Amino acid sequence: MLRFTGLANQDRRRRLEEALLPTLVALLVALVCGELLILAHGESPAEVYRELLQGTWGNAYGLGQVLFKATTLTFTGLAVGLGLRAGLFNIGAESQLAAGGFAAALTGLALPSGTPALAAIPVCLLAAILGGGLVGAVPGVLKAKFGAHEVIVTIMLNFVVLAALNWVVVAHLHVPESVHTPEIHAGGLAKLSRIFPSFHGSAANLSLVVALLTVIGTAFVLFRTRFGFDLRAVGLQPDAAEYGGVRPSRIYLLALTFSGALAGLGGINSVLGYHGYYEDGFAGGAGFLGIAVALVGRNDPFGIALAALFFATLSQGGLAIHALVPRQMMEVLQAIVIIAVAASVPEVRRILRLARRPRPTIDRSSTASTAADGPAGPQEPGVNVSAGHGGSR
């Protein structure tokens, strides 16, 4: 019916508002907190923020570094976000990231030098996906077969996998006097500075493109495919999904495996794109920060990409303002953002609903038609009646 098309549009805008506003409010809260912290430190907030922007988005090198950091965070954020969409909390992105990077490095080492990039790069990407996916599959299998809680398994697996990788690299593969492997022979990704020379010196590389494609791909899978439909249904209401012919255990297995694969693919950024070798500890907390990225990005792939940019900016900005305030200030700020997001979402939504409440009116047409043509009763509040101005005619 025509009458409701206006309502549907309104509804979409409303949903968008509900997705964005809480996050923006949280950022505002964090900004104010940061200001207070900076004041307490005896510096001028304006000065520090200007310095922060200047050191990140204000010059090509800084921007390149932000993009580099955001790339890894996008992958780990997607990994956590995909898991959460299925109702699973994957805390293992850190070790999955490392495993993916390690697998890519091994493959790059195994390939003969001179392998054409067009062949070598896909093979190395696949290796990263498999490496991370394998680590993700372990909690997946344990959850599907035995009901083992994925949080426990992934946390513990972080220790196991990181220690194992450390041992392999240090005992067998390292270049003397270092904790990294020899340089890969093939599969390296070009730095952005090759295309845009002004990025010179920054670590940004073509992994960024892979990340963007992965964001789009993940969104497509989640929202346009049957697998995504089933996965989100399991995450929202496992009982209803089961009723709809979906086997939750199968989704748990696949979701955790794919989640691991996404994190693993993130390993290419440092290994194939920046260093050209696997260095022990390169993940450096990016897997854990992926949890915050997914939270702020509200498990939406595009939101996650934006959140990754934001956290990368804070992280890079910490280096830029080092002269004025301690770098830890940015870490504190990151934590405040996360807490603010976690705390503000329900509250902001409540306020939004109150503020939005239009003048009460009765939709005469719907009232009349109910009596005439339908066995349906009147509906619950706020549903059947278009707002006073909601008619599209």
Place this chain on the structure above:
Amino acid sequence: MNARSSLAVRMARVDKAFGPVLATKSASLEVQLGEIHALVGENGAGKSTLMRILGGLIAPDAGRVEVFGREVTGWTTRAAIQAGVGVVHQHFMLVRPLTVAENVVLGQEPKRFGLFDKAAARRAVAELIERTGLRVPVDRPVSELSVGGAQRVEILKTLYRGAKLLVLDEPTAVLSPVEVRELWGVLRSLQSGGATVVLITHKLDEVMEISSRVTVMRRGETIVSIATRETSPTELARAMVGRAVALASQQRQAEPVKQKGSALEVRDLLVAGARRARAVDSVSLTVAPGEILGVAGVEGNGQTELVEAIAGLRPASFGSIRLGGREVATFSVRERIAAGFSHIPEDRQRRGLVLDYSVAENLVLGLQERFCRHGILDRRAIAERARRLVAEFDIRPADAQAPARALSGGNQQKVVIAREMGRDFQVLLAAQPTRGVDVGAIEFIHGRLREARAAGKTILLVSADLNEVLALSDRIAVMYGGRLVALLPRAEATVEILGAQMTGAGRKEAA
């Protein structure tokens, strides 16, 4: 002045808006001291809103509320409780691991030296039980009580807090006929003790049986308020819906239609439940095409497990399930759907719908395979189907993109019905198909079930509502303690016989 002072409740011209919708408009309600007053109306008619205002949960936008002659408009729940208003909600608010006594005193615990005085609590509650006749074991954890028992605890809770005006929201929805009769006894004895009762209900026979006055609401307005003996169910139904309604009990079922189609045969089915190893205990039944087999019984006697096992949602430990001669007991849910099973689950909000999915998405739940190409959802086909079903089943609002959560209970159920019956199917498992939906929707759903029967579908109907089972079924089985304890043709079944079987009084084995 005199007439007024004999009123327990006087609500006048009460308006309450939720967003753009008026939930009540100029609604009024007058309840005499010491009467049992029935408040009836369809879902969303404003009954609950009115009672929430009375209980202090929400404040009205306009209007005046008086309780026991005192103006109390916009009061708080605390003030309402202090003034002696007790509300028993449809969904029990009890702490299941705690005992009856602990639940009753919760929030107003007797204390000694600042600590909870359990002995005093026991004594007080035992005394209250003695006085009111609301029999429940004081020291039993609530989790071990029947639904009826839990409800008695809820009523005790309000009385413990000194309620003189008791509001009961759909109290009989979960009770067996025997428990309903007990409840009526309790209400009458409370009434003779001076208490006033407001009873919210859908069921008109209950109104006729227990209430002395009845108020009908429709779309937020008070339609009529009348002494019960001066009206009839037909008249009340017309006032509720705004037009003449065919009441279930008045309809006669046509002769069974012999049609070709697939029969459902269940043999020696044994299903383990959450609490009992034999939740379904050696059940055998056959439903022919063009037949409705009704399964009556007090909830919790294995009906849920029976239906879930047939639908493939719960493993059967033993037994066979055949559809048209084909064994399906080993099939997955998806395979059973493909084989021709449709299933209206008893709990639509947990099982039947993904509440955060849109109506359109919910209309393909279980049929994902048919609405995608190479694993990619065919959004046009999904939208097209939604448009068709929303119109055909009169789902409101007619916005297929609205989340299922935003729909009223009756319309949510229509989404489930539309999905399960708006496709080709052989067997329909209909579990509590009209639970919590209003009179108009019940009529609609019953009509659909009859049509399906006439079209030669095989229908297994499970319902706790005896009238529903009697109105629709060709044969009626009674389930008690996981077993089928009776199986009768419709013509031989009466409320009395079935009621007795439901409580395990007769132990005649099923044929």
